[in-house]
Amino acid sequence: MGGRAFSVFLACGLGLALTIVLALLASEVAFTGVTAPAATLLSKDARAAILLSLLCASAAAALGLLVAVPAAYFLARYRFRGATIIDALLDVPVVLSPVALGLALLLFFRTGAGLWLEAHVMRFVFEVPGIILAQFLLAVALEIRVLKATFEDVDPRMEVVARFLGCSPWRAFTRVTLPLSRAGCLAAFILGWARAVGDFGATVTIAGAVRGKTETIPVSIYLRISSLEIEGAVALTLVLTAIAFVVLVAVRALGRKGY
Amino acid sequence: MIRVESLCVSFGRFRLRDISLEVPASTSLAILGPSGAGKTLLLESVLGVKRPERGRVVLDGRDVTFLPPEERGVSYVPQDLALFPHLSVRDNILFGLRARGRKVVEDAELSRVAELLAIGPLLDRRDIGNLSGGEKQRVALARALIVRPKVLFLDESFSALDGYIRRQLQEQLWELKRSLGLTLFQVTHDQEEAFLLGDQIAVVMDGRLEQVGPAEELHARPLNLRVARFLLTRNLLCARYRGREGEYGVVAIDGVDIRLLPPPHAFGVECHIGIRPEEVVLIRPGRPVKESQRVNLFRSRVESVVNLGHRRLLRLRVAGGLSFDCALSPRAAREIAVSEGEEVAVHLRPESILFFPA
Numbered sequence: 001m002g003g004r005a006f007s008v009f010l011a012c013g014l015g016l017a018l019t020i021v022l023a024l025l026a027s028e029v030a031f032t033g034v035t036a037p038a039a040t041l042l043s044k045d046a047r048a049a050i051l052l053s054l055l056c057a058s059a060a061a062a063l064g065l066l067v068a069v070p071a072a073y074f075l076a077r078y079r080f081r082g083a084t085i086i087d088a089l090l091d092v093p094v095v096l097s098p099v100a101l102g103l104a105l106l107l108f109f110r111t112g113a114g115l116w117l118e119a120h121v122m123r124f125v126f127e128v129p130g131i132i133l134a135q136f137l138l139a140v141a142l143e144i145r146v147l148k149a150t151f152e153d154v155d156p157r158m159e160v161v162a163r164f165l166g167c168s169p170w171r172a173f174t175r176v177t178l179p180l181s182r183a184g185c186l187a188a189f190i191l192g193w194a195r196a197v198g199d200f201g202a203t204v205t206i207a208g209a210v211r212g213k214t215e216t217i218p219v220s221i222y223l224r225i226s227s228l229e230i231e232g233a234v235a236l237t238l239v240l241t242a243i244a245f246v247v248l249v250a251v252r253a254l255g256r257k258g259y
Numbered sequence: 260m261i262r263v264e265s266l267c268v269s270f271g272r273f274r275l276r277d278i279s280l281e282v283p284a285s286t287s288l289a290i291l292g293p294s295g296a297g298k299t300l301l302l303e304s305v306l307g308v309k310r311p312e313r314g315r316v317v318l319d320g321r322d323v324t325f326l327p328p329e330e331r332g333v334s335y336v337p338q339d340l341a342l343f344p345h346l347s348v349r350d351n352i353l354f355g356l357r358a359r360g361r362k363v364v365e366d367a368e369l370s371r372v373a374e375l376l377a378i379g380p381l382l383d384r385r386d387i388g389n390l391s392g393g394e395k396q397r398v399a400l401a402r403a404l405i406v407r408p409k410v411l412f413l414d415e416s417f418s419a420l421d422g423y424i425r426r427q428l429q430e431q432l433w434e435l436k437r438s439l440g441l442t443l444f445q446v447t448h449d450q451e452e453a454f455l456l457g458d459q460i461a462v463v464m465d466g467r468l469e470q471v472g473p474a475e476e477l478h479a480r481p482l483n484l485r486v487a488r489f490l491l492t493r494n495l496l497c498a499r500y501r502g503r504e505g506e507y508g509v510v511a512i513d514g515v516d517i518r519l520l521p522p523p524h525a526f527g528v529e530c531h532i533g534i535r536p537e538e539v540v541l542i543r544p545g546r547p548v549k550e551s552q553r554v555n556l557f558r559s560r561v562e563s564v565v566n567l568g569h570r571r572l573l574r575l576r577v578a579g580g581l582s583f584d585c586a587l588s589p590r591a592a593r594e595i596a597v598s599e600g601e602e603v604a605v606h607l608r609p610e611s612i613l614f615f616p617a
Contacts, residue, residue, distance in 0.1 A: 157341040160308055163328035164335045165355035165406060175358070179345045 025241065032234045040235035045212060049220035050239065056128065056216060057197035060135035064143045064192045065185065072147035073173070077156065087148075093141035102134055102205025109206075126208045131216060134202035139192030146191060150184025151177065187251050194247045198240065260284045261305070261410055261444065266314035268304040275300055275466045278314070282410070282459070287436060287443035289457025289474075291450065293489060297466045298446040299338075302414050305444065306335055319409060329358075333410040334403035338418060340395055347385045348378070348398055355406035372401040375435060393424040400432070404439075413445040417452060429455055450490065454478065462486050484615040487533050491613075494583045495533045500614075507554070507609055513580040518554050519612035529617035536572065536586035538611035542604040543595050555607040557581075561597050573597065575605055 001009065040046045075087060093101055108114045109125050117124070124130035154177050162172035178185070200218035207214040209223055217240050224233035263280040275297045282288040290298045303309040305316050307328055315324040323331050334355075343351050352372065356365055373379045376397045384390065390398065396416065403411055417425045429452055436443055436456070447453050453460050454474050461471040470482040481487040487495060498510040498517070508521035510532055519532065542548060548556060559575040562582065571592040576582040585605065587595065597603055 155339065155341060157337045157339060158343060160328065161335055161337065161341045162343075162354070162358070164306070164331070164333060165402070166329050166358035168327075168329060171358065175354075176343060176345075180343075 025238075028234050028238055028241075032231050032238070036231055037235040037238045040232050041239065043232075045215070046220065046232070046236060048212065049215045049217050049236070052128070052131075052214075053197050053216040053218075056131045056135055057139075057193050059132045060196040061139045061143070061189050061193035063132070063136050064140035065189055068140050068143035068147050068188060068192075069178075069185070072144045073151050073177070075144070076148050076151035090141055090144050093137050094145065098134075098138060098199055098201030098203075099205055100201075101137055102202035105130075105134055105137070105202070105206045125206060126210065126214065128207070128214060130207040131203050131214055134206045135196035135199055138199055138202060139196045142195050143188040143192040146188035147181070147184055150181045150188070153184075154180045183254055186254055190247055190251050190254075194244060197243060260319060261442065262317040263305055264315050264317065266301070266304055266311050266316070268300060268309055268311045270300050270309065273297060273300065273466060275304065278463075278468045280461055280468070280471060282442060282444060284319075284442050285440040286458040287441075287445060287456055288459045288461060289453035290444075290446045290461050290463055291453040291457075291489075292448065292463040294448060296463045298448070298463050299414055301463060302412060302444065302446045306333070306412055307331065332408060333412060334406060334408035335412045336399050336403050336414070336416045338415045340399040340416065342387045342395060342399055342402075344387050346387070347383070348387065348390070349382045351387065351398055352382075352401045352405055354402060359406065368405050372405045375404070375439075376401050376431070391424075392420045393428060396420065396424075396428055400435075404435075410442045410444055413443065415446055415448065418447075418449070425452075432456060462489065464489065481533075481613060484531055487531070487613060487615055491533050491535060493536055494539075495531055496581070496583065498530050498532050499528050500530045508614070510614070515557070515577055515581045517607060517612065519609045519614055522614045522616070531615040531617065533613040533615065534583065534607055534611055536584040537570075538608065539575070539583065539585035540606040540608065541573070541585055541587065541591075541595060541597070542606060544597075544603065548604065548606075552606040554609060555612075557605050557607075559603055559605045561599050561601050561603060564592075564597070564599055575603070577605070 122129050124133055158176050159172045162176045203216055204219055209219045217236055221233045221236045261282045266278040268275045292298045304311050315322055353365055378397045381394055417428055433456055457474055460474050460477045462469045464485055469486045481490050496512055498512045501509045501511050503521050507518035510517050557577045559577045562574040562576050565572040571587045573585045575585055
């Protein structure tokens, strides 16, 4: 294949992929019109669903970061027996179907520890904390993956030098490693958040699809399709698409800036 | 003063065995060895970055073997310098003082190291990545020196620099060592750097400390053939020891007898001898031969003349197949004016010849 033919072949692949995405979006916009998403946004229950989605996803991604930062740093810096197994185990939620994850959560809350948590800490099943917990599990696995790669990119010798200049391990981490991992931390948060905000399976399995209570955007889309409010469902899909698009553009922009 | 006692450390399958060293205060030790010899592992073990299996490290009379790095009071400049890219030049240099909570002395100490290393104009630069190699080196040294360390550890810190800047910085560090009374523990594979900066040189090869001693001693008397092979690289020749004749020992190479100072012990027949190319004496044509030069005086033919810039390397072949290199300064080469194919007289001083048993 000549150079020009090869370029055409590559461009065709790109064009096809782009056409599929644009065709899907265009069909949605054609169905609802441009004004319908705006009208949907004005309705009280849609706004509540959007707000709940944003809050739950933000809480899940933030809590995920609190766990992912130390876990990823540990995996990135320490060599120990069984590290590969642990690394693979932590990846399971990334590849597991969200419904299966939700089911596993539901089963956990039938065990002694789960029942104790429900009775003495807070209720999760069919409640908003359940959504956050499910989304947290989805987000944290992704965040650990991104952060491990980020920490591995930071030269450990910088931490060593910081130690000789008088820093404790904690201070070397907070004054050298974390600032150098800002972009990675932000990317991990955004990707975790994006994974959480789009989740349907895990959320609906642990928290149910209770209108006005556990109704996130994906759950709301499902409820609207069930009750044949197709226009509203499509409008919310467009809202979700817009959020995803903004997030993905932000990740790339931050990556370019090396933030 | 830093003392390393019987240090043993493993890294994967590589093992450093039974290393003992001593660096008196305000002196320098250069760890010299080929790539993969274990120099950096030794430095990191002494620093405490790698945990030794056995042995101990004593700093100013205190056992610091298992002391955390921040409590040792030493500074470390790694091979890649490890400057903090998220900080400005000023913040990089002040990092150590701030970490130790010594903000009050910041200005005075910053001025001191900036003057010592002539980096005043760099202090306001924000992007470390845009500094030249030499500038980065100076900033890394300033960051290490501002905390007034008891010992400064350097791991091939000049290796990434080009020749001129490298030599300039090596001389600057030598000057700093003298003026500040620094104690230096330095790893290098550059012999010139080791001899320039090391009051003592330790040769490490394949995880073993082969020889340690004053620089002059290492230069004059490599302890064994392995060290000689590393230090000399040229003019190491297989020979047969024929025994003693009068005040000299005699070895034979391809039927040519060479006299040297008699070895202190009785050895077998097979041996090696070595002579530094700069110790080979070329006798100018037409000049009378001194009486002392009548021993080991050979006729030889110039096989090649290689111009290395700072010296000329002449390949000389003596009748009988014996050949070796002779190094001349450019001026000496100009004065003697020999060219390829010419016959010249050459003299090997018996006391310049190194002897290594097989």
